[in-house]
Amino acid sequence: MNQKIILPLTIASLLITSALCDAQATGQTLNQYNVTPAFPDLTFSSPVGIYPDPTNSNRLFVVEQTGTVKVFNNTRSTATTNTYLDITSQVLYGGEQGLLGLAFHPNYTQNGYLYLNYVADNPKRTVIARYTVNPNEPNQADPNSQQVTLEIPQPPYSNHKGGQLSFGPDGYLYIGVGDGGSAGDPQGNGQNRQTLLGKILRIDVNSASGGRSYGIPADNPYAANTLGYREEIYAYGFRNPWRFSFDFQTGQLWAADVGQNQLEEIDIVEAGGNYGWNLMEGSICYNPPSDCNQTGLTLPLYNYTRDQGTAVIGGYVIHNQTNPELDGAYIYGDYGSGKIWTLRINSQNTTNNLLVDSNLSITSFGLDNNNQLYIAAYDGKIYTLTVNVIPEYPATTQALAVLVTTATLTALLAVAIKRTRNR
Numbered sequence: 350m351n352q353k354i355i356l357p358l359t360i361a362s363l364l365i366t367s368a369l370c371d372a373q374a375t376g377q378t379l380n381q382y383n384v385t386p387a388f389p390d391l392t393f394s395s396p397v398g399i400y401p402d403p404t405n406s407n408r409l410f411v412v413e414q415t416g417t418v419k420v421f422n423n424t425r426s427t428a429t430t431n432t433y434l435d436i437t438s439q440v441l442y443g444g445e446q447g448l449l450g451l452a453f454h455p456n457y458t459q460n461g462y463l464y465l466n467y468v469a470d471n472p473k474r475t476v477i478a479r480y481t482v483n484p485n486e487p488n489q490a491d492p493n494s495q496q497v498t499l500e501i502p503q504p505p506y507s508n509h510k511g512g513q514l515s516f517g518p519d520g521y522l523y524i525g526v527g528d529g530g531s532a533g534d535p536q537g538n539g540q541n542r543q544t545l546l547g548k549i550l551r552i553d554v555n556s557a558s559g560g561r562s563y564g565i566p567a568d569n570p571y572a573a574n575t576l577g578y579r580e581e582i583y584a585y586g587f588r589n590p591w592r593f594s595f596d597f598q599t600g601q602l603w604a605a606d607v608g609q610n611q612l613e614e615i616d617i618v619e620a621g622g623n624y625g626w627n628l629m630e631g632s633i634c635y636n637p638p639s640d641c642n643q644t645g646l647t648l649p650l651y652n653y654t655r656d657q658g659t660a661v662i663g664g665y666v667i668h669n670q671t672n673p674e675l676d677g678a679y680i681y682g683d684y685g686s687g688k689i690w691t692l693r694i695n696s697q698n699t700t701n702n703l704l705v706d707s708n709l710s711i712t713s714f715g716l717d718n719n720n721q722l723y724i725a726a727y728d729g730k731i732y733t734l735t736v737n738v739i740p741e742y743p744a745t746t747q748a749l750a751v752l753v754t755t756a757t758l759t760a761l762l763a764v765a766i767k768r769t770r771n772r
């Protein structure tokens with residue numbers, strides 16, 4: 350026997366067997382997620398929102414930042430859209446301005462009301478306005494049906510206009526309003542409860558009071574206050590709460606607040622909460638840059654640094670059966686990095702995991718009537734999550750692999766020994 354051949358082959362055999370044992374699956378199915386176009390034949394102009402049809406027909410609505418709302422059949426092969434509403438002539442589009450949000454009234458099926466959030470000029474302002482669907486044409490809202498609900502004066506800056514509109518489980522309309530723009534909140538709007546800028550608002554669109562076209566819910570934190578605080582405020586201290594959503598199973602309001610230059614944050618928003626801006630950016634002091642007074646502030650549920658992204662895009666807590674491993678997770682992303690994460694909370698801890706490292710400029714997430722998740726991107730496409738299932742190797746397969754490897758090595762050894770003897 351030639352020792353010079355046997356030893357290396359034995360070591361090789363041990364290494365291969367060891368590697369196979371290491372590859373033994375832990376019993377979990379390992380899924381790899383990706384993003385693919387949900388409607389390959391559809392391209393939108395700066396899509397910033399995706400919404401299911403409240404009449405429960407299989408349709409989706411997409412808001413284009415330029416000022417239009419499109420509607421189409423929620424089928425992968427869809428090749429055409431209808432213009433549901435076009436208010437481009439009223440919309441100031443550019444930078445972070447434009448048509449930014451849509452919410453259907455909870456009784457849309459009966460009253461045909463929908464609400465839009467857009468930026469208008471002369472003077473620059475945020476407009477929350479109600480429109481009504483054409484009663485004879487479910488694919489069109491009546492552009493002449495506008496009733497202005499609320500206007501918020503805006504500073505001259507083109508950024509931080511917020512944009513989210515959502516009806517909560519309580520039936521009230523929640524509105525995300527940014528700090529008005531520039532950088533660092535020069536007007537101090539986030540902490541000033543006498544302005545609507547830098548806030549999440551809550552109003553009752555089904556009643557009118559105090560000379561307004563809407564009512565103030567009696568349990569709003571500053572309802573009937575005598576300090577001059579705006580009664581519409583639900584929570585304050587936000588920089589640019591571009592996207593928020595409700596988990597309709599728990600009632601929790603999940604908001605993503607875009608950071609200044611260090612931290613992007615996720616908050617669970619509660620009535621009367623002060624979420625810190627501009628005293629703090631995420632979990633660190635901003636103004637002053639150290640030793641800020643954190644008394645009474647609600648720190649982020651989670652925040653991440655600039656090596657992970659530059660502008661957080663709030664998503665949704667997922668509840669569906671298609672991907673049960675995602676059930677109960679908050680899925681959100683980042684405009685700058687294209688990364689998409691899952692965030693989970695329980696009584697013990699908060700767990701954040703990377704789901705997809707895409708190269709999309711993500712502007713928004715949306716759900717359809719089956720709670721399937723969609724992703725709007727600035728390239729004009731609507732994407733969906735796709736999953737590649739990597740099956741684990743059964744133990745029998747691994748044992749077989751070890752046997753085959755051992756047999757192959759034995760045969761190679763025999764050939765080598767034979768060749769050595771023949772020399």
Ligand SMILES: [Ca+2]
Binds near residue numbers: 586614625630649
């Ligand atoms: Ca904050």
